[in-house]
Amino acid sequence: MTAPAPPLLPEDAPTYADVESAARRIAGVAHRTPVLTSTTIDRLTGAQVYFKAEPFQRMGAFKFRGAYNAASRIAEQSAGRGVIAFSSGNHAQAVALAASLLGLRATIVMPNDAPRVKLDATRGYGAEVVQYDPATEDREAIGRGLANEHGLALIPPYDHPHVIAGQGTAARELLEDTGPLDVLFVCCGGGGLLSGSALSVRALSPHCRVIGVEPDAGDDGVRSFTTRTLQRVHHPQTIADGARTPSLGRYTFPMILRDVDHMMSVSDEALLGAMRLLWERMKVLVEPTGALGAAALLSGREAVAGKRVGVILSGGNVDMGRWFQRAS
Numbered sequence: 001m002t003a004p005a006p007p008l009l010p011e012d013a014p015t016y017a018d019v020e021s022a023a024r025r026i027a028g029v030a031h032r033t034p035v036l037t038s039t040t041i042d043r044l045t046g047a048q049v050y051f052k053a054e055p056f057q058r059m060g061a062f063k064f065r066g067a068y069n070a071a072s073r074i075a076e077q078s079a080g081r082g083v084i085a086f087s088s089g090n091h092a093q094a095v096a097l098a099a100s101l102l103g104l105r106a107t108i109v110m111p112n113d114a115p116r117v118k119l120d121a122t123r124g125y126g127a128e129v130v131q132y133d134p135a136t137e138d139r140e141a142i143g144r145g146l147a148n149e150h151g152l153a154l155i156p157p158y159d160h161p162h163v164i165a166g167q168g169t170a171a172r173e174l175l176e177d178t179g180p181l182d183v184l185f186v187c188c189g190g191g192g193l194l195s196g197s198a199l200s201v202r203a204l205s206p207h208c209r210v211i212g213v214e215p216d217a218g219d220d221g222v223r224s225f226t227t228r229t230l231q232r233v234h235h236p237q238t239i240a241d242g243a244r245t246p247s248l249g250r251y252t253f254p255m256i257l258r259d260v261d262h263m264m265s266v267s268d269e270a271l272l273g274a275m276r277l278l279w280e281r282m283k284v285l286v287e288p289t290g291a292l293g294a295a296a297l298l299s300g301r302e303a304v305a306g307k308r309v310g311v312i313l314s315g316g317n318v319d320m321g322r323w324f325q326r327a328s
Helices: 016-026 039-045 063-077 090-102 116-124 139-150 161-178 192-204 220-227 252-259 268-282 289-299
Strands: 048-053 083-086 106-111 128-132 183-187 209-215 262-266 308-313
Touching (some): 039 268, 090 106, 090 116, 161 183, 161 308, 183 192, 183 289, 192 252, 209 289, 220 262, 262 289, 268 289, 289 308
Parallel strands (some): 048 308, 183 308, 209 262
8 A cells, every 4th residue: 555645844844043043033032941850750760861851931831932033023024913823822922922022912812611720810910811612613713714814924823834833942042051862752743843843853953762752542643643644633631731732834844754753652641640750759849741751751651771861841831720629
């Protein structure tokens, strides 16, 4: 049987030069987040593990990198134009904050089951929030409709060249701080961070194995990677709310097929275990989606003993009200 033809890569797909441009643009605005280590996790895995700690990024996640890279270009090209985004939470906050810093008005389309901490923060940065029912409504259709109606510039959560290039700066910084790695674990929702990270890896550590990680319930990327045909999922039920995206995108899918070595998924139980270990032993507050890479590392399904391993902890916006009940 003939293998499916790979999807065509758009002509304006980002390159590593675009990651470098994004790094210059966000310098002094985005935080250069720390790289953390843990003797406990090194002992458990037999590897030398380096964690890129994006919970310490502005608004608590890597999303600020891509949002600011995209929004700042819109501000330069269309002064006074508003921006709109659709997101379950972290991209919402990132666009809201970037717009506030740049003097742009922001409208954000968010699901009605978005974590309260992310909803409140998005409004706190000054954005207007439009909520929708993810079980019956299409956030992208709502966002594009509002963009057309009000003349707003759309900043998608992952499938946009400037967003992808901005996200790639996290892995770029990691590799600048650690030197070449053997393996890099990266969480995957729509694939913006993963495809951007792979651009940096191929330029700075070409022999490094790049592994994308999804939740079991939202494994459309794993299935797409395996079949080389775009697969979809509808509102997957997983604690990793940042990875509830319906599919990879027009840019991210072919970039992942070209530059990523492997895709895997992990259970919500594995995510909880990884979060607990990171909280207790490293004192880093990591949200479920942010722990996907760590959960894959700790699963033991990838041979890492004796290797230099990178893990991007993508965010730390945990809704405490969902995790803890106040003692009566």
